[in-house]
Structure formats: structure tokens, C-alpha cells
């Protein structure tokens with residue numbers, strides 16, 4: 001049968017060619033016009049600097065992969081609706097397809113697209129694929145959204161048996177006339193300061209990089225994941241987060257890869273410790289689910305009483321934290337890792353977030369904004385969940401009185417000090433005993449370690465016992481308000 005359709009494939013955070021249902025559907029209809037539209041500020045939260053860096057390189061990779069199939073990637077700037085309108089008219093397209101996203105503004109725009117284009121085009125469809133479960137499909141027994149992870153995830157697992165991922169379509173037909181395209185370089189997504197060198201050293205954005213990273217997981221790292229996932233001094237986690245965020249890999253592909261790995265190694269079943277990894281994907285699902293049902297939580301606490309917390313936001317403290325100069329080595333190591341590689345280990349994210357909120361009393365929104373700008377995996381849903389969880393004001397959150405001790409956390413999860421020594425090299429020669437508490441080191445130990453506090457490394461910005469008590473007092477005040 002002759003395929004006569006002409007379909008615009010609107011790439012968004014699904015920068016891959018495999019397991020791409022919209023692309024498959026478009027290829028089945030006929031000619032395919034792949035498009036990426038840089039959203040305007042009204043369309044989406046503006047991207048942070050690290051995300052822009054990633055996006056630039058990821059789009060370059062996608063462009064190359066499409067070229068290998070005889071296609072181009074058309075670049076256009078938003079507003080999204082206007083850009084899509086123009087492209088459909090310029091190309092005389094009769095179809096428009098995309099992967100769904102679940103943030104409030106994305107949902108609203110998709111609704112508008114459906115309204116506007118369904119009348120004009122023959123085939124208009126948003127496909128699932130960024131998540132394992134559509135957020136509107138799960139409710140608790142009383143018909144409300146889940147606010148606790150365990151029952152949410154239990155219900156998901158009962159439902160889940162994801163279909164096999166789709167292969168990348170072959171022999172895709174290109175359009176007879178291409179629409180105009182802007183230049184990716186003209187978008188100036190790359191930073192103008194040399195900060196991104198570390199990102200280039202550590203990451204390979206794009207689908208190939210994603211598959212290589214998944215491959216690196218499927219072996220010893222996966223088998224040891226359960227025991228190693230809290231150790232920032234080891235490369236014990238998957239580092240798949242930016243690939244998942246930009247959709248260079250789908251959660252369904254990961255699920256299928258784990259499944260095959262378990263079958264190959266004769267260790268199937270949900271009791272296998274490797275499935276602990278799948279429940280981390282569950283947290284990603286939970287984050288997207290919560291943001292879908294509670295969109296105001298990007299800026300407001302889910303638990304309203306936290307609006308009255310007596311914050312004490314000194315800009316100097318925020319700056320010291322951002323620069324990794326708080327005088328608490330584990331906190332500073334994490335913040336410097338973030339600056340260097342645009343990523344931070346989950347355990348350390350919790351430690352630095354707790355420190356900012358509870359030791360320095362800086363509002364969690366300020367920390368979330370810094371993460372948003374500097375993380376290559378910056379994700380509105382996961383970042384919001386992470387910060388609200390740590391602050392104690394979100395769904396299924398850590399209780400407020402659980403205040404991470406940055407000293408003992410360092411000693412416990414970085415027992416040999418390798419992580420701190422890597423990122424805070426000025427303390428590298430201190431013995432383990434004082435590595436996380438250099439202010440307690442006797443003068444001769446500091447001298448032997450070539451450290452002068454206040455000169456080579458800062459004094460602590462705040463005293464831990466004092467800060468802990470102050471945070472608890474603030475909590476009591478809030479509860480009595």
C-alpha cells in the first residue's frame with residue numbers, strides 16, 4: 001500500500017531514535033519531518049546553563065543520527081504553537097506526533113495543540129513513553145493521588161508489564177521539500193565561560209552515550225547496586241539521570257535491559273536485589289506523578305504550614321554553599337563535584353540540601369534554583385521532590401527533625417575519605433580522623449597536612465550543634481504559629 005501521509009515528528013525530551021513510538025507511527029504513514037523547537041519562556045521553565053550545554057550536544061547527536069537515515073533535524077524557536085503552525089503550513093503536513101510531557105505548562109500546550117490541529121490534520125497524537133505509568137491512571141482507594149511512595153510503587157508494579165521497546169524504524173521516507181531551519185549554533189546554548197570543560201570530560205550526551213552508560217550498568221555495577229548506591233566514593237550508581245531526563249533512553253528500554261540481564265544470568269524475579277534499581281526508577285515516576293497532581297509544588301511547599309518557617313536567608317551563606325566554601329568538607333565536596341561535572345551523588349544531594357535548609361536556614365527554593373542551573377539532569381519533577389523531601393515539607397518527606405549531620409555522614413559514607421580528598425584537595429593530607437572535622441585537628445596535625453584554616457580552607461560557616469538546635473527551634477515556632 002502506498003504511504004501518502006506527511007507527518008511532523010516534534011522531538012522534545014525524547015532525543016533518541018529507538019523506542020520512539022511517534023517516529024514509528026510517522027514512518028508508517030509516509031514522509032517524516034523531524035523538528036526540534038526551542039521553547040519560549042511562556043512555553044516552559046527556562047533551561048539552566050548545564051541543561052543548555054547538554055541539549056546542544058544531544059541535538060547535534062540526534063541530527064547526525066537522522067542524517068544517517070537520510071533525514072534532517074529542523075530547528076525552530078518557540079512560541080511552540082506558532083512554530084508548529086508554521087511548520088505544518090510550510091510543509092503541507094497532514095500529521096503531527098510527539099511524546100507527552102507532564103509538567104503543567106506542557107500538558108496545557110498539548111491540550112491546545114489537540115484542539116487546534118485535530119480539525120485541520122488527519123493524524124494528531126501525543127504518545128506515552130517518558131514514564132512507565134501515565135500519572136492520571138493511578139489513584140489511592142479514596143480516589144485521591146498517592147502521597148506516599150510505597151503504596152504508589154506497589155500499585156505501579158501490580159500494573160506494570162511494559163511492552164518490548166520499539167526498534168528504530170528503517171527506510172524512513174524524507175519529505176519532498178524541507179521547511180527552513182534555524183542554526184543550532186545561533187541559539188548559543190553553550191556557556192561563554194570555560195566552566196563546561198568538566199562536563200565535556202565526564203559526559204557523552206546523546207543516544208549512543210546513553211546506551212554505553214546502560215551497558216556499563218549491566219554487570220557488576222548492577223549486582224552491587226543495592227550495597228553500593230550510598231557510596232559517593234565509588235561509581236556505584238548508574239549515572240543515567242541526564243539520559244533519562246532528555247529521553248535519550250526510555251525507562252521502558254532500561255526495564256527491558258534489566259529483564260534480559262536477569263534472564264541471561266538466571267536471577268529473575270522481583271526479589272532479586274537488582275530490582276532495587278527499578279524502584280529508583282519508581283522514584284522518578286513518583287516525582288512526575290506528584291508534580292502532575294500538585295503543580296504548585298515547584299515553588300510552594302506541599303505541606304502548607306511550611307510557608308511560615310522562619311528562614312534566615314543570608315546571601316553570603318548561599319554563596320559559600322554554592323562555591324563549596326562552607327568549611328564542612330562533605331558539603332563542599334558535593335558542591336564542587338556539582339560545579340565540575342553537573343551532577344552529584346544522591347546521598348550527597350541529600351546532605352548538601354539538608355545543610356542549606358537546616359544549618360543555614362536558606363529557603364529550599366534557593367537551593368533548587370542553583371541545582372536547576374547547574375545539574376545536567378535538572379528535572380522539574382525530581383528536583384522539586386528532592387528538595388521538598390529534604391526540607392520535610394513534601395510528600396512522604398523526611399521528618400523535619402531529621403537533620404543530616406554533615407560530619408558523621410561524611411565519615412559513614414566516605415569512610416576512607418576518597419570522595420572528600422578528590423574534591424577538596426587542600427585537605428588531602430589530613431588524616432582520616434580529622435578529614436570531616438578539620439577545626440578539631442591539633443595545630444601540629446594541621447601544619448603537617450599543610451592546612452591553615454581561614455587561609456587554605458574556611459572555618460565552618462556555622463557551628464553544627466548550634467545550627468541543629470536553631471533549626472529545631474524554628475520548626476517548633478512554625479508548629480505553634
Ligand SMILES: Cc1cc2nc3c(=O)[nH]c(=O)nc-3n(C[C@H](O)[C@H](O)[C@H](O)COP(=O)(O)OP(=O)(O)OC[C@H]3O[C@@H](n4cnc5c(N)ncnc54)[C@H](O)[C@@H]3O)c2cc1C
Nearest residue numbers: 237238239240241280281283284346349378379382383386
Ligand atoms: C535535593 C535533590 C535534588 C534532586 N534533583 C534531581 C534532578 O533535578 N533530576 C534528577 O534526575 N534527579 C534528582 N534527584 C534525585 C537523585 O539524586 C538523582 O536522580 C540521582 O542521583 C541520579 O544519579 P543516578 O542516575 O546515578 O541514579 P541511580 O541511583 O542510578 O538511579 C537510577 C535512576 O532512577 C532515578 N532516581 C533515582 N533516585 C531518584 C530520586 N530520589 N528521585 C527521582 N528519581 C530518582 C533517576 O532517573 C536515576 O537516573 C535529586 C535528589 C535530591 C535529594
